[in-house]
Each structure stands twice: as structure tokens, then as C-alpha cells.
Amino acid sequence: MASHSNTKRSIAYIGLGSNLQQPVEQIERALLALDQLPNSYLLSYSSLYRSAPMGPQDQPPFINAVAKLTTQFTPLELLDQLQAIENQQGRIREQRWGARTLDLDLLLYDHTIMQTDRLTLPHYGIKDRDFVLKPLAEISPEMSLPDGSLIKDLLKHCPQYDLVTLKYDKNYHWHF
Template sequence: MSKHVIAYLGLGANLGDPLDQLQQALALLHHSQGISIRQVSSLYETSPVGYLDQPNFYNLVAEIDTVLPPMQLLNMTQKVEQSLHRVRKERFGPRTMDVDILLYGQRIFNLPDLIIPHPRLLERAFALVPLHEVAGDLTLPTGEKIDQAVKALSNDQWIQKKTFTWQGR
């Protein structure tokens, strides 16, 4: 029997119809073998980080229960990106769907294609704020407490909570 792990995924979109794509991505993840969604954060409209000359993003975090080993989970999240016709031109640029693995239980990975905790998690309000909403008591495997990490964010990142209900299909 494979072990169940609680993992956190960060989803983001800023091209096409982001809200519809987020609902579709959540449904695809929930129906993937070995993944079930336990909880979804609110939706956040966020100003772009990194490459600034692009539309605002819509971001959220999903808490999942998975029996997939980390590389298989990455494979599945990449399939979801592809099935939403992800178009990606430049690094940090606009995309129809981005799915990042933020955390995988309390495990740390430094593989060529997979780094967990996600290497830019602590500097990104668009990932940390929704993560804090669904897992307020969390301590990262690297020792940081999530509430302290949120307080330590630079306050130049614009982020606004929106109404959103995961349809849970």
C-alpha cells in the first residue's frame, strides 16, 4: 500500500479565461489517479511578479491527499498544464495554467527537475498568502512557520482576495 501524503499545489493563470481554467484544472487534478483535493483556498488576484509587463494573475492553493511519489505527482501536474493548452513563451511570463508543487508532506527534494519546498515559495505573496489560508499552523520542512513567513513578505506585492467556490466536481 502506498503512503498517503498531504501536499500543497499552487495554481496560477493570467491568459484566456483564468477562472474557468482554474476550475477545470482542479477538476482534472481531483479526477487524476492517486490525487484527491481536500481543500481549496480563496482565489486571489495578484500583480505579476518577475516579468511585470503582463496581465494580473489569478492564484489559489489546493491541499491534496496523494499516494503518488513526487516525480509522478509532477508528471500529473504537467499533464494538467498541457491539457489546458498551456502556452508559455518566456520564463515568469504569461500562461493559461501553471501548477507548482509547493510542499510534499514534510519532505525535502533537490532533484534536477523537482525542488521541494518550491524554491521561490517564501518570497511570493501569491503562493504564501493562500497557503496560509488553508494551512495556518504549518511549519515548513525547512523550519519556517507559515504565519511568520507571511509577515516577512515584502509589502510591494499587490494581492486581493476574490470570491470563488471550487465546484468540487
């Protein structure tokens, strides 16, 4: 196990997406897995949203959400943990922006700005994706990016696609 060089707690935002093998269940399982990460605590998560796929359109719509957690993992250690969760849920990396059982993106990590071969923070697509901005605004409406951009302002200027919020019914099942 990697040593945890980051002894302070950091706030991380994780984008979740799935469009294969019962996507709602995939997201729920991923949220449970995030809540069970060592040295980390799931603080909150957004509603679930249905969105059109990016890239190839010959695939089912996605279910998306954003989770907020506090962690002692460094950004790259957290990325390793996220990829392990994806793998546990059957993620196969075949096609960029293709269909997938689970996609976990590290969107933000405190106000860290970094770019490596494996990780870019903030996530490179954060400003242009309504399926990221809307759930972020839901759980942290006053949040800003490291460059000072407010999430709520970015959402106002982001192209809006057919994003649909899922709701819980009285039996705690998600529906549109």
C-alpha cells in the first residue's frame, strides 16, 4: 500500500458516470465504494442526472452524479483508488468516450492545479460539461475553480443539453 504523504485532509470532487449494466446501480455501488475508501469520508453527493453521451451517439444515455469527499490520499493515490473501483465494477477501456460500466473522474482536489501524463487538475472538461457543472452546483453552489471561476456562473454559460434529473419515488427507486 502506498504511503500517504498527504497527512492533511483535502476536499476532492469526483464525477461519476455509467451507461451500461444498470447504470443507476453502478453509480450507487460506486458511491458505496467511495464511502469505504480508507482515510477518506464521503461528505455529500448530488442527485443523479441522465445525459446524452459525449462522442459516439450510438450508445445509451449516461447516468451522472458528483460526489464530494475528504481524503488523506494525494491526487495520484486517489486516482489509483478511483481506477481500482472502476476495475472492480467491470470497466473496460476500449473507446474514448465510449460506453462504460463506470467512469470516475477526479474533477477537483482542493484548489490544486497540476498536469501529469495521468492526471490534469482541475479536470480538463469541467467548464464545458453540464452533466458535471449542474451536480457540482447542486452540492457546492458557491464553489470556485482555482482560476476564480464560480461554478454557478460557468453553468449559466455552459451549453445545456438534455440533462434530466432523476427523482426518488416513495419506495426509494430512481425514476425520471
